Amino acid sequence: MSSLSLTLLPSPSLVSVRSTKLGRSVSNGGRNWSKLTRLLEKSKSRRNCGLCCKAELSELTPVASAAYGVLLLGGGLFAYSKSGSKGSLFGGLTGSVLMASAYFLTKSPETRVLGDTIGLGAAFLFSSVFGFRLASSRKPVPAGPLLLLSVGMLSFFVMAYMHDSLPPIYVPDPLPLP
Numbered sequence: 001m002s003s004l005s006l007t008l009l010p011s012p013s014l015v016s017v018r019s020t021k022l023g024r025s026v027s028n029g030g031r032n033w034s035k036l037t038r039l040l041e042k043s044k045s046r047r048n049c050g051l052c053c054k055a056e057l058s059e060l061t062p063v064a065s066a067a068y069g070v071l072l073l074g075g076g077l078f079a080y081s082k083s084g085s086k087g088s089l090f091g092g093l094t095g096s097v098l099m100a101s102a103y104f105l106t107k108s109p110e111t112r113v114l115g116d117t118i119g120l121g122a123a124f125l126f127s128s129v130f131g132f133r134l135a136s137s138r139k140p141v142p143a144g145p146l147l148l149l150s151v152g153m154l155s156f157f158v159m160a161y162m163h164d165s166l167p168p169i170y171v172p173d174p175l176p177l178p
Contacts (some may be wrong), residue, residue, distance in 0.1 A: 061106045061160045065119050068153050069099025072126070075146065091129065098122035106160075113165045120157035126150040 076092015079085045098118060105115025127150040134143035 057160050057163045058106070058112060061112070061116065061119070061157075062103050064153065064156055065099045065102040065106060065115070068119075068123070068149075069096040069103065071149065072096050072099065075142070079142075091126075095122060095126060113161065116157055116161040116164055120154065120161055123150055123154035123157050127154050 072095030073092045076088045076090070076095070079088030079092070099122060102115045102119035102122065105111040105118065107115075127147065130143045130147040130150055134140070134147055137143060
């Protein structure tokens with residue numbers, strides 16, 4: 001298999017590149033590679049068009065923490081109004097206060113890591129609470145969806161923490177086609 005791949009790769013001494021009306025044409029002895037280069041150019045040009053999100057993870061963290069805090073507060077208020085559960089009200093208020101502090105801390109670049117840590121800790125706390133409630137009650141609603149939401153937010157805050165606290169690794173660009 002390796003000998004086959006070596007014979008298909010163009011040798012630098014035998015490759016000639018010329019521009020045509022349809023694009024670049026690369027030939028290796030008797031082989032013409034112009035279709036391959038046209039496909040590569042099409043794929044490169046398609047990457048820059050269309051709808052795509054160019055936001056970084058650190059820009060999405062305040063929005064995610066605010067949304068999670070509003071959901072926790074709304075859930076606690078709903079559970080208190082429906083069944084009079086003071087524990088749910090306290091949990092919703094605690095979660096919204098923790099997420100509000102994470103929101104304000106992640107807005108500033110100097111305190112972003114601390115905000116990610118608070119969000120990560122709160123998401124871990126609520127993941128464990130909803131996991132225990134699901135295991136003890138064996139009822140999938142409301143603990144199941146809240147557990148899934150909390151685990152999703154936990155994974156989001158883990159990625160945000162790693163993105164903001166670890167130094168960036170610079171990977172050199174691959175060599176361009178001739």
